[in-house]
Each structure stands twice: as structure tokens, then as C-alpha cells.
Amino acid sequence: MSFFAFANDPALSANRRTFLKSSSGLMLTGTAIALLSGREALAAAKGHDAEGDVRILNTALGAEQEAIAAYQVGAESGLLQKPVLDLAVTFQGHHKAHADVLAKTVEKLGGKPVAPKAKYTFPVEKLKTQADVLNFAATLEKGAVSAYLGAIPVFHDRDLAKAAGSILGDEAMHWAILRNAVGEAPVPAAFVS
Amino acid sequence: MRGAGAALAVAAALAAGAVHAAPTGDAKKGEEIYSRCLACHALAYDRTGPRHCGLFGRKAGSVPGFTYSDAMKRSKITWNAKTLDRFIQDPMKTVPGTAMGYAGVKDPQERADLIAYLEAANKGPECKDVK
Numbered sequence: 001m002s003f004f005a006f007a008n009d010p011a012l013s014a015n016r017r018t019f020l021k022s023s024s025g026l027m028l029t030g031t032a033i034a035l036l037s038g039r040e041a042l043a044a045a046k047g048h049d050a051e052g053d054v055r056i057l058n059t060a061l062g063a064e065q066e067a068i069a070a071y072q073v074g075a076e077s078g079l080l081q082k083p084v085l086d087l088a089v090t091f092q093g094h095h096k097a098h099a100d101v102l103a104k105t106v107e108k109l110g111g112k113p114v115a116p117k118a119k120y121t122f123p124v125e126k127l128k129t130q131a132d133v134l135n136f137a138a139t140l141e142k143g144a145v146s147a148y149l150g151a152i153p154v155f156h157d158r159d160l161a162k163a164a165g166s167i168l169g170d171e172a173m174h175w176a177i178l179r180n181a182v183g184e185a186p187v188p189a190a191f192v193s
Numbered sequence: 194m195r196g197a198g199a200a201l202a203v204a205a206a207l208a209a210g211a212v213h214a215a216p217t218g219d220a221k222k223g224e225e226i227y228s229r230c231l232a233c234h235a236l237a238y239d240r241t242g243p244r245h246c247g248l249f250g251r252k253a254g255s256v257p258g259f260t261y262s263d264a265m266k267r268s269k270i271t272w273n274a275k276t277l278d279r280f281i282q283d284p285m286k287t288v289p290g291t292a293m294g295y296a297g298v299k300d301p302q303e304r305a306d307l308i309a310y311l312e313a314a315n316k317g318p319e320c321k322d323v324k
Contacts, residue, residue, distance in 0.1 A: 052285075055262070056294030062241040063232050121238040143232030150229075150295035154285055193229060 049156035055110035056151050057102050057160070060167075063147060064099040065116040068092055068141055073122055074133045084130060084181060088137070091174050098167050105160070134182050141175035145192050146166075215278065216302045218309025226298070226307045227314075233293075236314055237323045242293065245311055246273050246320035253288075264290030274308050281307065 071092035074080055103113035119127055130141050148168035155161040172192065180186035209317050233241040243256040250273065254266035268288045270276050280287045283297040298304050314320060 052294075055290070055292055059233070059241060059292050059294050066240060121235075121240070123235075139228065139231050142228055143230065145232075146229035147232035147295065150297070153296040154294055 009076045020057070030054075050109045051111075053156050053160055054106050054109050057106050057109070058111065058114045058154060059082055060147070060151060061102040061106065062109040062114050063144060064095050064102060065114075066120055067095040067144065068099060070117070070122060070137065070140055071095065073124065074127075074137060077127065077133060079130045079133050080128070081130060084134070087177065087181075088133075091137075094170055094174070098170070101163075105163075131182050134178050138175055138178035138182070141171050141178060145175060149192060215274075216305040218305035218307070218312075220306070220309040220313040222303075223306035223308070223310025223313075226303050227310050230299075236319050244323065246323035247273075248277075248311060249315055262288075262290055262292040263300060264288050265292070274312070277308050278304050279313070 074088050075085060075092065106113040121134070127136060143145050144166055148164050148171065152161045152164050152168070155164065176186040179188070196301040215324065230242075234243070234245060236245050238244050239259045243259045243261070247256075253268045253270035253272060261313065265288055270280070270288070273319050278301075281298050284291050284293040285297075298307060
């Protein structure tokens with residue numbers, strides 16, 4: 001059994017949950033709470049606009065849940081050495097915080113947050129070294145930056161767009177640090193797309 | 194004068210055609226653009242979004258085991274270069290109610306490059322054994 005098959009073994013899911021709880025780092029900032037789950041105006045939002053925003057938020061939530069699982073695979077792979085391992089766990093905690101606040105916001109808007117999948121597929125056969133894991137994580141973070149960038153203009157609620165910008169900034173920092181860790185220019189261009 | 198007018202009309206028609214003609218895509222450039230999709234999509238397996246292997250000729254909302262929005266299942270779209278170009282330009286306008294909460298790729302050349310990459314990838318080894 002490879003270390004990645006180990007990570008996907010349902011029998012070990014209880015251990016994984018314990019790990020996730022201990023590493024979640026759920027320190028929601030005042031900004032995130034104010035922008036998302038704490039706004040009374042969100043609770044009052046109704047109708048078509050809120051439905052659209054819930055769909056966008058739920059898609060983002062699904063991607064964040066997958067990112068949490070991906071970092072878990074990396075953390076359990078045995079390929080990441082300290083301090084890179086600590087960094088991965090920290091980033092996973094950020095994604096956990098994003099997911100938590102996104103789920104709470106969906107509920108505030110009257111929607112039902114998507115549940116994490118029972119199992120995720122990752123290209124584990126291609127992950128043989130620490131650099132492989134970091135490069136894979138970097139592709140996910142870059143994709144996340146693009147996804148939030150594409151979501152910001154389509155939120156009906158401008159405060160949700162602002163909050164998505166806050167998450168985008170965090171994930172862009174993850175991407176830059178991961179690039180730096182594998183010896184690439186941390187900030188490859190003046191703009192992201 | 195009549196001849197000059199006709200020539201102008203032809204020139205205008207050609208210019209209009211040039212504006213509306215789909216640009217030729219560059220698969221290599223499209224691969225870089227595809228990196229924007231990698232928060233949610235992969236070629237060979239389903240993620241937050243469905244896999245892209247087998248995309249061309251596939252009915253929208255039809256990957257077995259993937260949970261689509263009702264809007265996508267009802268869209269009656271069959272994916273090809275033309276329908277992809279329209280959808281990628283503005284997913285939420287093309288399929289209102291889609292789960293793909295994304296503003297779209299507005300640059301026609303970038304869409305052409307992205308579609309060229311998807312076409313090439315679908316003929317490549319990563320999609321060889323994926324339906």
C-alpha cells in the first residue's frame with residue numbers, strides 16, 4: 001500500500017478527522033466574520049440574488065473542502081519534511097477557516113452547505129517527492145486564485161465579493177510561498193488571471 | 194460610384210466576418226489558461242467540477258456519478274468548440290443556475306487557445322482510457 005492509498009483508506013478516516021480537528025486553526029478574523037457570517041443584512045437577503053450567491057459560495061466551499069483533503073494527503077504522505085510540513089498544516093488550517101465561514105454564510109442566506117465528499121481523487125501516483133507535493137499544491141492554489149477572481153464579479157452582494165477578495169489574497173500568498181519553496185519565482189507576474 | 198459603393202460593402206462584410214470569425218487556438222497557450230480551471234476541474238477525474246476527458250460530443254450534465262445543477266442537466270447542450278466557446282465566455286448567462294460561479298473568459302483568443310488545449314488533451318495519453 002502506498003502512502004497515498006493509506007491516506008484514502010476509509011479505515012483510517014477517524015484518525016484523519018482527529019488530525020483535521022487538531023490542525024484546523026479556526027481563528028476567524030474579525031473581518032471575515034463581519035463580512036460573511038456575522039452580517040445581519042445577509043440573513044435578510046432573499047430571492048433570486050441570494051440563490052445565485054449561495055450557488056457561488058457552495059462551489060467555493062466544495063473546492064475548499066477538497067483543498068483541505070489535498071493538504072491532508074500531503075501531510076500524511078511522509079514526503080514533507082519540517083518546516084514544510086508545518087507550513088502545509090498551517091495552509092490547511094486556512095482552508096478550513098475559509099470552508100467554515102463559507103458554510104456559515106450559506107446557512108445565513110438560507111441555503112444548505114455542501115457536505116465534503118466521502119472520497120476525493122488526487123493524482124497520487126505522480127507524487128513521489130516533496131517537490132511533487134508542493135508543485136501539486138501550488139497548482140491547486142493558483143487555480144483557487146483564478147476561481148475567486150472569476151467569482152468576485154458575479155456576486156450580487158458586494159460584501160461577499162470583498163470577502164472573496166480576502167480569501168483570494170490568502171490563497172495567492174499560499175501559491176507564492178509554494179512556488180518559492182520549489183525554487184520558482186514566487187510572484188511570476190504583475191497580474192493574476 | 195456604384196462600383197466603389199459595392200466594393201465598400203464587400204470590404205465591410207469581410208471586416209465584419211473577420212470580427213466574428215473564431216480565432217485559431219494555440220494548445221500550448223491554452224494549457225497555461227487551463228491552469229485557471231484547476232481549482233475545480235481535472236482532465237481525467239471529477240472534482241468540484243466534472244472531468245474534461247470525453248468532453249467533446251458529450252451531452253452537458255451527463256458524466257455518470259457527478260452531481261450537476263438542475264440547470265446544467267436541463268441545458269440540452271452538446272459540448273463542441275462552438276458551445277464551449279459560448280459557455281466559457283459567460284457560464285452564468287449561458288446556463289442560468291449553473292454551479293459554475295465564474296465570470297468567464299472574455300478574450301476570444303484565450304477561449305480559442307483553451308478549447309484547442311482541451312481538444313489536444315482529449316486526444317492525448319491522459320484521456321486515453323477515460324470516458
